Amino acid sequence: MAVTSTRGIVNLKEKGHFERENARVEKYTLGDELPAQLSSLEIRPRKMSVPAYTIQRLTYNDRDLVLKFLRRFFFRDEPMNLAVNLLETPESRCTELDDYAAATLSDGVSVAAVDENGDYVGVIINGIVRRETSGQSHGSRSS
Numbered sequence: 806m807a808v809t810s811t812r813g814i815v816n817l818k819e820k821g822h823f824e825r826e827n828a829r830v831e832k833y834t835l836g837d838e839l840p841a842q843l844s845s846l847e848i849r850p851r852k853m854s855v856p857a858y859t860i861q862r863l864t865y866n867d868r869d870l871v872l873k874f875l876r877r878f879f880f881r882d883e884p885m886n887l888a889v890n891l892l893e894t895p896e897s898r899c900t901e902l903d904d905y906a907a908a909t910l911s912d913g914v915s916v917a918a919v920d921e922n923g924d925y926v927g928v929i930i931n932g933i934v935r936r937e938t939s940g941q942s943h944g945s946r947s948s
Contacts, residue, residue, distance in 0.1 A: 858926055863915040868907045871917070874925045875906055906930060 863871060880886055880902060881895055891899055909915065909932025918927040 858918040858920050861917050861919050862913060863910050863917055863928070864913065865911040867917070868910055870925060871910065871928055872903050872907060874928055908932070
């Protein structure tokens with residue numbers, strides 16, 4: 806329950822002029838009734854069962870399965886791909902996009918959520934970026 810002050814209320818009917826009152830107004834939200842509603846339904850928290858998926862580290866050997874998943878669930882709907890009309894049909898392929906998406910799989914920092922049937926239900930593609938070791942700091946120039 807939220808409690809609020811109504812200090813800016815105007816009382817024109819009773820006094821005929823502006824008046825500030827220090828009344829308190831109780832406001833109810835839908836959440837205030839939730840505990841009673843849940844109690845009446847006799848809903849109890851369920852115990853966590855075994856998850857329906859496992860997390861698996863991806864390697865370059867997983868490239869084909871990852872790309873199959875990305876082509877079906879990501880490449881077609883990704884806003885930048887849509888903006889440039891990269892894939893004209895659902896069956897269209899872009900080898901540069903495939904190569905870019907799979908380029909960091911060998912870094913060993915990408916993962917997939919895999920269901921009990923061995924199918925991917927989600928993937929996260931990550932990569933490692935290293936600074937160049939050219940001996941010069943960024944921003945310095947030699948003439």
